[in-house]
Amino acid sequence: MSNSSTQFDGSVIVRRIIYFVLLVSLTLIHLLVLFRGLGTEQAMDQAQLGRQVARGEGLTTKYIRPLEHHLAEVKAESALPFTGLRDTYHAPLNPLVLGAVFKLVGVDQDGSWEMGATELIYPLDRVVALVSTLFFLMSIGVTYLLVSRVFDGKIAGVTAVLMLLCSLFWSFSQSGLPQMLLLLLFTCGLYFTYRAVESQEEDRSSISQALIAAVFFSLMVLTHWITAWIFLGFLIFAAFAFRPRGIVALSSLAILAIFVAWPIVRMADATGEPFGVARFVFYNGLSNGSEAAVMRTQDLSQAPLGIDGLMMKILGTTLVQATDLIPFLGGIIAAPIFFISLLHPFKRTSIANFRWLILLMWFFAAIGMAIFGIDSSNPLHPNQVHILFAPIMAAYGLAFLSILWSRINSVSTQPMLKNVHYIAIVAFSAAPLLLTLPKEVRMYLNVSDKGGWPQWPPYFPNRLTLGIGNLVDKDERHPEIVVSDLPWAVAWYSDAHCIWLPNTKDEFFSLNDKANDVGTRFSGILITPNALVGSGSYERGDFAALALDGKIASVTGPSPNRPGRSLYDKIPALGEIYRRFPNRTPILGEQMIYYSEKRISDPNQNN
Structure with a gap:
């Protein structure tokens, strides 16, 4: 081999070594240093589907879209439980791949991959x-x-x-x-x-x-x-x-x-x-981003597709x-x-x-x-x-x-x-x-001693996993159902069944009655900062005061000695909700609040 050829081969090897070192370094930095947890609805939804696959439950979902449940009941021509609902929103390959990986790492085993009390990033x-x-x-x-x-x-x-x-x-x-x-x-x-x-x-x-x-x-x-x-x-x-x-x-x-x-x-x-409820994704493009509105309803006439x-x-x-x-x-x-x-x-x-x-x-x-x-x-x-x-x-x-x-x-x-x-x-x-x-x-x-920082707002895995996750009865036959503006995160981090807070109070109580009839009662309503953000917000309508409750309480109560003024028990429009869920528990200050049937003395007691 000539000297020039040897020199050329050496330079190629050096460049490849540098590239490999850079690749490994960037991978470790992004996974271990810069990673703040999942931050999108679709990613969390597919992840919880993958966990269900790993457990042998198939492509069933704990994130319940009211429209999907309604269509399933119309097809079955009878009342259906909120558990075991088959997902018809996502394409199946990625959840199946995640399910196989979760199975390999033992996610299906009870007690595995639990989140520590001081952890801020969910291990999975x-x-x-x-x-x-x-x-x-x-x-x-x-x-x-x-x-x-x-x-x-x-x-x-x-x-x-x-x-x-x-x-x-x-x-x-x-x-x-x-x-x-x-x-x-x-x-x-x-x-x-x-x-x-x-x-x-x-x-x-x-x-x-x-x-x-x-x-x-x-x-x-x-x-x-x-x-x-x-x-x-x-x-x-x-x-x-x-x-x-x-x-x-x-x-x-x-x-x-x-x-x-x-x-x-x-x-x-x-x-x-x-095409299940996946076909309603086109509401994002053709109806000015109103997919969230149609997914939260049981009546499609309440969310017409604007094709003008x-x-x-x-x-x-x-x-x-x-x-x-x-x-x-x-x-x-x-x-x-x-x-x-x-x-x-x-x-x-x-x-x-x-x-x-x-x-x-x-x-x-x-x-x-x-x-x-x-x-x-x-x-x-x-x-x-x-x-x-x-x-x-x-x-x-x-x-x-x-x-x-x-x-x-x-x-x-x-x-x-x-x-x-x-x-x-x-x-x-x-x-x-x-x-x-x-x-x-x-x-x-600067925050490494605290275990990093999550995608807050609106996602705070520690509070969802150790707070809400420990407050909900997860009995396999008759689990309690959480209602929330952030159901994909509750389903993934809390591992609890969660239904998307519907558009109106009438639809809420209709779903509540259905849940009672099939033995899966609503345990409470979780409101997060997501209630005031994006096309899925509740700034208007029947739940506007509920969405604003925590924000107003945080503004009017800036010190521990002066609690904020809550709207929850003072707004006539929330009277029925208040009587159904009389207990108001801050899960993360006044920014994440759980309104429940049961009185909760300390939401952190099980952490």
């Missing part, structure tokens, strides 16, 4: 985040293989660095949302699709690789229903790109039908609707996606350059054709997000799937910039300038992570 939150992080790290590896095959090892390496230093990827990894599993499946599907495109170019059979890609894309749909729009883009591409024309597309559609048949039959059997100006709403949401494309793509500035690269005539036919697949899939994904809703102010929106396209789009953007950069005369004469554009892109794209990381680490060090 880290397990969920670890699973998501492992999917992210595997996605980096598959992306490297894909980009190496499409372009070369250098562009693949830079793409891998961009992924590793992207703040949004790490945020999704910590969130517990299924996006990192989606990213892995999506990248695997792209890899086999590109192999099929290559085979087609070389006049070899492309059917087997294309169908393997269809399997991965079908698994992606089973992870998040909105990715069916991405699958549609793949079908259109397959219909025209692969010979014999139409065979691959029809076969792929058959594969998808096989994969989704069981979930659709299961949801139809549970609610009488082939339907096309303008879709167009408006699509334009929002266009204007905020760089943040949606994780701040990787090379990714949007993909759209400019569509104008470049790449010499290799496979590279040129493959980009049209990416464009088609992204286009239909954007339409799906416009219809089902996405919020640019929430970087971790559950419907945000732009992030899946960031790595492959960045690879095309890097390739296009490299071509332009190499054509500059000074670059061709100065070898030291050859990689400057890569360095600049990595520096700008990694800036959000690198600039905020030291500050976040210092913040952790």
